[in-house]
Amino acid sequence: MFIDHIRIFAKAGDGGNGHVSFRREKFVPRGGPDGGDGGHGGHVKLIVDPSTDNLRSYHYDPKLLAENGQHGGRYKCTGRSGKVKIGRVPPGTVVYRANAATMQEAVQMERSDEGIDLEPIADLTDNGQEFILCHGGIGGKGNTNFKSATNQTPTEFTPGTEGEGGVYYLELRRIADAGLVGFPNAGKSTLIGKLSHAHPKVASYPFTTLQPVVGVVEFGDFRRCTVADIPGLIEGAHENRGLGHEFLRHITRCRVLMFVIDMAGSEGRDPISDLEILRREVREYDEELAAFPWMIVANKMDLEGSEELLQAFRDRFPKQTIIPISAEEETGLDELRAYLNETVAYRA
Structure with a gap:
């Protein structure tokens, strides 16, 4: 418990x-x-x-x-x-x-x-x-x-x-260098499992993760960082819908927010709309939190239709760092690790 x-x-x-x-x-x-x-x-x-x-x-x-x-x-x-x-x-x-x-x-x-x-x-x-x-x-x-x-x-x-x-x-309030924020089934648990030695529960139904999971990502030269898998948010989380406040409190200490987006829209949602909703929920919960550095992890790039949606996504958010990956196929993870190493890693 x-x-x-x-x-x-x-x-x-x-x-x-x-x-x-x-x-x-x-x-x-x-x-x-x-x-x-x-x-x-x-x-x-x-x-x-x-x-x-x-x-x-x-x-x-x-x-x-x-x-x-x-x-x-x-x-x-x-x-x-x-x-x-x-x-x-x-x-x-x-x-x-x-x-x-x-x-x-x-x-x-x-x-x-x-x-x-x-x-x-x-x-x-x-x-x-x-x-x-x-x-x-x-x-x-x-x-x-x-x-x-x-x-x-x-x-x-x-x-x-x-x-x-x-x-x-x-x-x-969980302490982590980076926090993964996203809708249920966006692939956060799979991603943190591939990046670190954490072993969160992974399944194909929403709200698999019911508590924050913190994983340690190791780099060379004794450098490391911690990444928190925050349970999936839903629209209205800032009003404590779903388990809103139960989850949002855990990202208030992160140095960077990583929005994990289902770029293939496999759950029937629009990736652009997903990010706008997530950003709004964070802003409504805490204005200071919304001002934290943030980037986008475009997940599920192995699925059909993801390339076309990614291009539209880049056009909509041209100034944001976007790293396309497939956590399931383990593609793009080297680039994501390099980003973490450059932005939040520290010498252990």
């Missing part, structure tokens, strides 16, 4: 209370204050783990709860601090906080989707990157801290503070 966005409840540990006590030993019947400080509450921390590729673990346990700090003790003993609770997330995770005035309100938000105002607080992209989601409470002071020349037997202490907590949303 692939989970790329989920709501969780996180609560850092509360600080332990300071202790009030006085030294009482044999031959020391009236010793001074010796109450220790409370321990600090544990933080809730997110760590980017490259071995994690989705948020499935939070589907089964959507809570991150850190330990409370222990209360202070006699003999100036400081309470033990609570352990940090660590949540592991994949690279490309965006963290949102649901604004709540009180912890009780946050708990109510956890049980309802109504009236939730989300605020982005972190964008976790680098392997090993850490982010403290909730800070633990501070331990209270024992009565030892309140001793003075005029107050030899203080009974004051401070309680530990409450740890931070609330409802948070985690959203995964």
Whole structure:
């Protein structure tokens, strides 16, 4: 099961209370204050783990709860601090906080989707990157801290503070150098399988791919790039029709968009119309995304009628880079690899 966005409840540990006590030993019947400080509450921390590729673990346990700090003790003993609770997330995770005035309100938000105002607080992209989601409470002071020349037997202490907590949303946005965008059955899965070592499901019916697939394309001299196969879009995807937002979020980090077009019109669609619809869906979803560099992969050139349609396509989009290929027959892939090597490849 692939989970790329989920709501969780996180609560850092509360600080332990300071202790009030006085030294009482044999031959020391009236010793001074010796109450220790409370321990600090544990933080809730997110760590980017490259071995994690989705948020499935939070589907089964959507809570991150850190330990409370222990209360202070006699003999100036400081309470033990609570352990940090660590949540592991994949690279490309965006963290949102649901604004709540009180912890009780946050708990109510956890049980309802109504009236939730989300605020982005972190964008976790680098392997090993850490982010403290909730800070633990501070331990209270024992009565030892309140001793003075005029107050030899203080009974004051401070309680530990409450740890931070609330409802948070985690959203995964796949990180890839290039994103394949196209209608269902345009041949994206076949293409990424031929370009890289990824093994997406390939079949002759729409929506074979139900989750983004990232493949690594290797070049010589230790150069490589990553290509994401984004599940097929449909018209109206920007309004979340089909699985619009579920898919479009994953191309917001790509350095170049590669529109894969069925140049033979084998599904009964017009290639020019296909590209215009895809460009419109991307623009309606995010104006900044529409300004990304983009090119056209003219697929299925092995089918009848593709050459004539390609010429009309070139006339309609004379300034765009168009690379004709047949993913099935593996023709034109060398030119496509050269394009990727020149535009987005990096040294591993």
